Amino acid sequence: MRKFIIIPFLITITSCQGGLAQEKNAKLIGGYDNLFKSISRETFLPKNCDVDGRVFVRFTISEDGSTNDVSLAKGLCPEADSIALVIVKRLKYSPSEKGGKAIAIKQLLRVPFKKE
Secondary structure (H helix, E strand, O other): OEEEOOOOEEEEEEOOOOOOOOOEEOEEOHHHHHHHHHHHHEEEOOOOOOEEEEEEEEEEOOOOOOOEEEEEEOOOOOOHHHHHHHHHHHEEEEEEEOOOOOOOEEEEEEEEEEOO
């Protein structure tokens, strides 16, 4: 087993309805730095997985801050793909707001895997 470091990168995909952008962006509870520091210390992949690259995961942050509709946008190898999907399914956010009301928002998370 080899150890890999996961480095997060988040791309927010928003739609502009009626010419108004959202007023408050969704924020990951606990922050991305803390999340990925703990994951990178504990993540091991089999030797047969050559994972230099990134996994892209698409998902929706719902009005209650949970992640829904989690799917693979671009995979790397089955092991890395499944780790990235599990990570995103466990995330909890404070939701985006528009006009003082919580709204659902689509996002894309890029999870790079690098050999340690």
